[in-house]
Amino acid sequence: MKQLNLSCILVLSLLGSLSLQFGKNQLAAEEAPPWAVLKPVADQSPLPGTQPLTDQGDLSAKMIEGIDRFLLKQIAIAAENRSHAWQRDLSSSAAYEKSVMPQKQELMRMLGISDPVISGRFSYVGSAPQSVENQFTIYEVTWPVLNDLTGAGLLLVPAGKILGDVVAVPEADQAPETLVSSDQTGGNYAQQLARSGFRVLIPTLINRDLNKWNLSQREWLHRPAFELGRTLAGYEVQKIMAGVQQLKQTSADSSRPTGVIGWGEGGRLALYAAALDPDIDATAVCGYFGPREQLWQEPADRNVFGQLNLLGDAEIASLVAPRTLIIENGTYPRYGYRTTADGKLEVISDHYPKLKGKPGKLLVPGKDDVRQEFARAQEFVSGLKPDAPSLALIETDDAVASQTLQVFIASLDAAAKLATTVKPLEIKSAAQADARHDAQLAEIERHNQRLLQLAYETRIEFMKNLKTGSLTEFEKSVEPYRELFKKDVVGEFALKLLPANARTRKYQEGPKTISYQVEMDVFPDVTAYGILTLPKDLKLDGSEKRPVVVTQHGLEGRPRHTVGEEKYRAYKSFSTHLAERGFITFAPQNPYILFDRFRTLQFKAQSIGRTLFSIAVPQHQQLTDWLKTLPFVDGKRIGFYGISYGGKSAMRIPPLVDNYALSICSADFGEWVWKNAATDQRSLRYSYANKGEYEIFEWNLGGTFNYAEMAALICPRPFMVERGHFDGVEPDDRVAQEYAKVRFLYQAQLGIGDRTTIEWIKGPHAIHEQGAYEFLHQHLNWPVPAE
Known part of the structure; x- marks a missing residue:
């Protein structure tokens, strides 16, 4: 009995021990984190065949700083090279105008002026006309511009003989009434013109007041317009040009001259309108003229894609010749949005600011800067025959000075005399100015949304030359579209890549992986940086070659976010997990990090017809070229897999980097134009x-x-979309609608439906680690590891 009890005790003890051990193992299994557990390595030796990476600083920030220097140098180079695009023929006025017609057409394209102004008549609206001392009458008017766009403002009609017609364009933050009823800077001069015998039309401009989203009204309208190939400035220039047409049509004397004058934003628009409209006989530009190479510092609505490649202010002024142009070197308006106490642009690099718009300010050039830009304009046209055009510079400390006004009206009628300065009027319709402005704003917003609806058909027409009768036919016909995408949409720096000069060091180690930090040169000042992760069982001597997956982070991401515990919720350690499945991975740093510091790069790039992806594309070209040189990489099996902003990259980089054998867009695919332009x-x-x-x-x-x-530009290479039902990027129906077009191209038209798929996931904005992994194994021809 005692022996039995002892045996029982031993058995129970053994079972307890086993149970305890099993419990510990089970607990350990349950507690094993889902992310890749990585440790820093003490040995920071470089990858064989590369130089040591010794820089201990923030390589991502270093990259952004270098890109900034590079872009500023490229802006300066663009200004130096601008003259190569011009072949002015100064032998006669007719020859000159013909020779600069390509530049005028390009300015129209840059401003998005593509729809013709329609004809019509002034409509008299609002309160009863207001007669002023029997000298002139003030009317509220509207006039047609486009089919669903009108101009609106005030029309001042002199009581006696009309010497000429003038469009007086206010500063953006001035109502038309300001030009007859205010003694503020740049105000009240329109009634002087009317008292001097000129009929004056004053259009309403969109102001810079903040809306409920803390965006200026001008940026609010400009954003969708820009996405749709238009600009707010283009709309307002067309309102001026339509106003000139209305004045011509309602003039009793067909020979009556027409002029345009403006201050601040009005001066900018007057300059553009005069450059494009030969019916404008004389123009006065006040409070806007000078060097334009700092365009990126100006408010968002002044962003003109590619302007600085072709046009500074002097070049635009030369388009006005041989007609009269007067530049006032006087007082400029001041305005800043997200500016510091000392007038600099606010730069926040670690969080979103309260105000959502682009930091921007109106540039106020020095007197000498204006003189130098004016001298450039003079140089362009001084040899024009038979006589040099009338190009005048008025030096003053005022805004729209009396001297400027006198020279301006005398250029329209030599006998004209400027009326004496008078006190501002009390305008009956002043209370209606806000309502008029808001109606104009709503009208432009509706016009933008109409263009958005029409854009689908516009793109069908644009892509009509894509042939899908056979795969061979398709591959030949898609190439011009890739070229257009590269040069006109993404923008290309036609520079030779530097030798990569790769610098590396061991970074982290996991149970199955070893990683390296990698930095390489791309252009002068521009580097590429990322993390290369290798399976530990990979032979580095070239006796085997494996596929590579380039794993691209999202907005404000860093390569390290894709490898381990940090930011695991979105990235799922996919760089390391894929390496654990036998792939080589490379996680690059893309140039969308550090908030304002990278966002201002976009505006620097856009001023010369480039974008952030004009940098990212050559970075990826360089890194994939380098990967192909590694003895253990199969250069024909390099895939791209990006999430969120990395998904944007998946749509824009692989079309232009043919080293990529496939592309996966995660947590970003959808109706992109709608997502940017819908209001x-x-x-x-x-x-x-x-x-x-x-x-x-x-x-x-x-x-x-x-x-x-964009997916058509990736085709016929494999393409996949990873889509979470609860991803707030876009609703499912928008994603499905856009992907249906991709599926139709691959499957129905080209018969290669096995090369594309979409995975629908009951999940959020994150890597899913299922369908995309299967897609990579299939199309990069790498076996799925045994469970």
């Missing part, structure tokens, strides 16, 4: 139109490349 209340849940990503808007994607068209 209705339901769409604003998803749209960037009212968000803080002020750099996101790309010139004229609405008329060229939505995501389906």
Whole structure:
């Protein structure tokens, strides 16, 4: 009995021990984290065949700083090279105008002036006309511009003989009434013109007041317009040009001269209108003229894609010749949005600011800067025959000075005399100015949304030369679209890549992986940086070659976010997990990090017809070229897999880097143009139109490349979409609608439906680690590891 009890005790003890051990193992299994557990390595030796990486600083910040220096140098180079695009023929006025017609047409394209102004008559609206001392009468008027766009403002009609017609364009923050009823800077001069015998039309401009999203009204309208190949400035120039047409049509004397004058934003628009409209006989530009190479510092609505490649202010002034142009070197308006106490642009690099728009200010050049820019304009046209055009510089400390006004009206009628300065009037319709402005704003917003609806058909017409009768036919016909995408949409720096000069060091180690930090040169000042992760069982001597997956982070991401515990919720350690499955991975740093510091790069790039992806594309070309040199890499099996902003990269980089054998777009694919340009209340849940990503808007994607068209540039290479049902990027129906076009191209038209798929996931904005992994194993021809 005692022996039995002892045996029982031993058995129970053994079972307890086993149970305890099993419990510990089970607990350990349950507590094993889902992310890759990585440790730093003490040995920081370089990858064989590369130089040691010794820089201990923030390599991502270093990259952004280098890109900034590079872009500023490229802006300066663009200014130096601008003259190569011009062949002015100064032998006669007719020959000159013919010789600069390509530049005028390019300015129209840059401003998005593509729809013809319609004809019509002034409509007299609002309160009863107001007669002023029997000298002139003030009317509220509207006039047709486009089919669904009108101009609106005040018309001042002299009581006696009319010597000429003038469009007086106010500063953006001035109502038309300011030009007859205010003694503020740049105000009250329109009534002087009317008292001097000139009929004056004063259009309403959109002001810079903040709306409920803390965006200026001008940026609010400019954002969707820019995405759709238009600009707010283009709309307002067309309102001026339509106003000139209305004045011509309602003139009793067909020979009556017409002039345009403006201050601040009005001066800018007057300059543009005069450059484009030969019916404008004389123009006075006040409070706007000078060097334009700092365009990126100006408010968002002044962003003109590619302007500085062709046009500074002097070049635009030369387009006015042989007609009269007067530049006033006087007082400039001041305005800043997100500026510091000392007038600099606010730069926040670690969080979103309260105000969602682009930091910007109106540039106020020095007197000498204006003189130098004016001298450049003179140089361009001084040899024009038979007589040099009338180009005058008025030096003053005022805004729209009496001297400027006298020279201006005398250029329209030599006998004209400027009326004496008078006190501002009390205007009956002043209370209606806000309502008029808001109606004009709503009208432009509706026009933008109409263009958004029409953009689908515009893109069909744009892509009509894509042939899908056979795969061979397709591959030949898609190439011109890739070229257009590269040069006109993404923008290309036609520079030779530097030798990569790769610098590396061991970084982290996991149970199955070893990683290296890698930095390489791309262009002068521009580097590429990332993390290379290798399976430990990989033979580095070249006796085997494996596929590579380039794993691209999202907005404000870093390569390290894709490898381990940090940011695991979104990235799922996919760089390391894929390496654990036998792939080589490379996680690059893309140039969308550090908030304002990267966003202002976009505006520097756009001023010379480039974008952030003009940098990212050559970076990826360089890194994939380098990867192909590694003895253990199969250069024909390099895939791209990006999430969120990395998904944007998946749509824009692989089309232009043919080293990529496939592309996976995660947590970003959808109706991209709608997401940028839609402003209705339901769409604003998803749209960037009212968000803080002020750099996101790309010139004229609405008329060229939505995501389906970008996918066509990836085709016939494999392409996949990873989509979470609860991803707030876009609703499912928008994603499905856009992907249906991709599926139709691959499957129905080209018969290669096995090369594309979409995975629908009951999940959020994150890597899913299932269908995409299967896609990579299949199309990069790498076996799925045994469970």
